[in-house]
């Protein structure tokens with residue numbers, strides 16, 4: 001990883017800036033949207049609910065504004081300590097940002113999960129914009145679907161924006177509306193920075209993403225990645241990472257027949273990490289059994305999941 005010296009310029013008088021929290025149920029497309037808005041892959045995404053586990057910032061800077069997006073874990077009913085930490089952090093984000101973008105999946109009707117979040121948001125003083133995502137998947141009766149969301153917020157003064165995080169349709173308008181709703185302010189980060197996270201963290205996430213994409217059922221939720229060592233030489237970056245699972249049977253599934261699964265996960269994660277650091281990567285993965293890590297405060301903290309104060 002190269003040490004880059006970033007400088008923070010002085011913002012002109014009418015420069016807008018601020019923090020926008022992306023809040024919503026799991027799997028509605030919050031992380032996909034953040035990547036689309038920032039123009040780079042800073043957050044991992046997958047069809048598995050509860051993909052995002054950490055609060056993660058993506059930074060968009062233009063000559064007129066700087067928006068710091070705060071991606072959060074989907075708000076859901078937690079079943080274990082990991083889930084409780086994730087939901088607590090998402091709720092904390094609600095009160096620590098300047099503006100909330102409440103994202104819903106407008107390819108299907110609203111439900112109890114959305115209602116629950118709306119109640120949380122109504123209790124907070126932070127202004128809210130409702131974002132109807134996945135418009136590329138809307139069926140013919142989309143008007144009824146939209147109404148099912150609008151009904152839930154008819155007592156509010158929230159603006160509504162429609163877009164698709166995957167095709168990018170509507171996201172430029174979204175950017176403009178978000179910027180209009182921010183106050184004038186400074187550059188919080190250097191203009192060319194796209195995330196607040198170190199490369200080490202994103203590397204671990206890119207490995208976890210491949211596991212989410214290649215495994216099923218309980219495996220995606222039972223995995224935590226720890227980067228044990230990074231060795232840099234002028235020609236290649238060597239990354240050694242542990243894939244922590246809860247049970248021996250899960251270890252077997254991840255390794256696969258004659259190591260085939262781990263090989264595939266490793267090969268695809270390696271390509272993703274190469275893109276991230278724009279250089280050659282050697283990736284070594286080993287699988288460790290850490291019984292009940294999701295219930296253990298100590299292990300959760302060790303793997304980077306703690307309640308943020």
Ligand SMILES: Nc1nc2c(ncn2[C@@H]2O[C@H](COP(=O)(O)OP(=O)(O)OP(=O)(O)O)[C@@H](O)[C@H]2O)c(=O)[nH]1
Nearest residue numbers: 026027028029030031032046050051052074134165
């Ligand atoms: N067709 C379509 N798919 C989308 C869109 N936005 C997101 N997706 C897909 O929806 C799935 C979930 O996306 P994520 O970005 O991981 O969702 P998330 O809200 O961050 O989920 P959690 O981190 O689990 O809370 C992925 O398979 C995305 O490719 C969209 O606008 N259109």
Ligand SMILES: [Mg+2]
Nearest residue numbers: 030031051052
């Ligand atoms: Mg996410």
